[in-house]
Amino acid sequence: MMDAIQSEISRDRRAFIKKVLGGTIAGSLLLVIPAGAMDVPEQIPGMREQEGPFIKGKKFVFIVDITRCIGCGSCCVADKNEYQVPDGNYRTWVERYVIDDHDNVYVDSPNGGLDGYQKPRTDIPHPVRDTFFVPKLCNMCEKPSCVQVCPVGATYQTKDGFVLIDQKRCVACSYCVQACPYSVRFINPKTKTADKCTWCYHRVRKGLLPACVNVCPVQARKFGDVNDRNSEVYKILHQPHVVSVLKPGMGNKPSLHYVGLRREVV
Amino acid sequence: MQPEYKSKYNTHVIRIVLVLAVVAVVGVTVRSMVIPESFGKYGHYRADAIKDEVNRPIRNGTNAACLSCHPYIREMHLEGIHRTVSCEFCHGPVADHVKDGKVVAKLPKKQGEEIKTLCLRCHNKIIRARPKEAIKMISMPEHLEQKHVRTDHNCNQCHNVHSPMMWVLEARAIVGVEEESK
Ligand code: SF4
Ligand code: SF4
Numbered sequence: 001m002m003d004a005i006q007s008e009i010s011r012d013r014r015a016f017i018k019k020v021l022g023g024t025i026a027g028s029l030l031l032v033i034p035a036g037a038m039d040v041p042e043q044i045p046g047m048r049e050q051e052g053p054f055i056k057g058k059k060f061v062f063i064v065d066i067t068r069c070i071g072c073g074s075c076c077v078a079d080k081n082e083y084q085v086p087d088g089n090y091r092t093w094v095e096r097y098v099i100d101d102h103d104n105v106y107v108d109s110p111n112g113g114l115d116g117y118q119k120p121r122t123d124i125p126h127p128v129r130d131t132f133f134v135p136k137l138c139n140m141c142e143k144p145s146c147v148q149v150c151p152v153g154a155t156y157q158t159k160d161g162f163v164l165i166d167q168k169r170c171v172a173c174s175y176c177v178q179a180c181p182y183s184v185r186f187i188n189p190k191t192k193t194a195d196k197c198t199w200c201y202h203r204v205r206k207g208l209l210p211a212c213v214n215v216c217p218v219q220a221r222k223f224g225d226v227n228d229r230n231s232e233v234y235k236i237l238h239q240p241h242v243v244s245v246l247k248p249g250m251g252n253k254p255s256l257h258y259v260g261l262r263r264e265v266v
Numbered sequence: 267m268q269p270e271y272k273s274k275y276n277t278h279v280i281r282i283v284l285v286l287a288v289v290a291v292v293g294v295t296v297r298s299m300v301i302p303e304s305f306g307k308y309g310h311y312r313a314d315a316i317k318d319e320v321n322r323p324i325r326n327g328t329n330a331a332c333l334s335c336h337p338y339i340r341e342m343h344l345e346g347i348h349r350t351v352s353c354e355f356c357h358g359p360v361a362d363h364v365k366d367g368k369v370v371a372k373l374p375k376k377q378g379e380e381i382k383t384l385c386l387r388c389h390n391k392i393i394r395a396r397p398k399e400a401i402k403m404i405s406m407p408e409h410l411e412q413k414h415v416r417t418d419h420n421c422n423q424c425h426n427v428h429s430p431m432m433w434v435l436e437a438r439a440i441v442g443v444e445e446e447s448k
Contacts, residue, residue: 040328040330041330053308053313053316054308067397067399068400069397070388070396070400071395071396072388074352077355078352078354081358081359082324082325082359083325084325096395117387118386119392119393128394131395133395133396153310153312156309157309158308159308164316164319166311166312166315166318168302168312168315169302169312169315198319201319201322202319202320202322205320206320206324214328215352215355217350218350218401219350220400
């Protein structure tokens, strides 16, 4: 099954090398860039050599560093562009938390952070004690409740740990939307199926980082292989850092971790 | 002793068997029609769905993709502090620009107020949730007043958006102006 994709990848790579060689002779202006992005330098080492239906030897995790996120919403823009997400739906979004000195928590996320945060909150009666941004996306649970409830096997978990949706099988019954403790699922009004963040599975399989990770200007979003001891994610997860997951009590075992998470975040 | 009743007719049995057989045949046919071929190969799902997902088109390239065709911008962009800013964040996804190795459309360049709005998405000091370690923040219009320029000036009149300090540093080198203490 993957052989076809693999051969396509290597064919594209050959074509690209030819083009590069042609380009250096004829001047860089002739360098053409196919939109398949196979030509883009590999960002996840070894992914383009992978064969077979599942990724082998790697365990991907996602880390969001709350102490770095500036709430620019670049990630939301990239996500909308990558998936052409209909307005009003969000595969990823950024929330703004404001906590006052009476421990009241205020959360907002105008248009999911897609337009950025241009205005301060003016409706907080007490002095602000703590304020920060929290990007949200699929937690890629090790025990995904969304998969358990799907009556037609349209939501599934691959052996390499990705929770995906079969667009052809989904009957839009919304059970999974209800079952996800992190509210990351929605019914896409264009495809009339359930939809959610996939950690850019199609990019990852082709050796590219998720779109949101690529665009984050301050590296608040990190994606990598935790089996690789030299990877940044391995180092973060094995440091005496305050790393945490959302709603650990749900037992979903998220593969999405947060650095600098406050207890107020749900 | 009760006489033993035994029907000579077993049509009712035959009927039941026939009905069951028909139900079974219909069931099996419908099942094979409804359940896709690759279903259950790896688990309770359609194995080919993975292929569908992998084949989703990539729409965001990377800065490397953009900059490989724009050497002039490349030089500026990679030099300045904005090198981590995504090209496609301001200009749109590369898939709208290049298809099958051909340029199919121009991507928009932001103008005037749009630029200011984009700058302030990251640098607006009034949004207090931003960690200072991650970004340099400024307040408007105080910044313009402090620099003694008109308050209707746009950010890109002093700052090259790709390399924010480029012109400022050049100007300083030419005129020998010292940066005022902030
Ligand atoms: S791109 Fe990075 S800094 Fe900007 S909102 Fe997203 S996670 Fe936060
Ligand atoms: S976060 Fe929700 S949608 Fe994602 S795997 Fe977990 S339960 Fe499923």
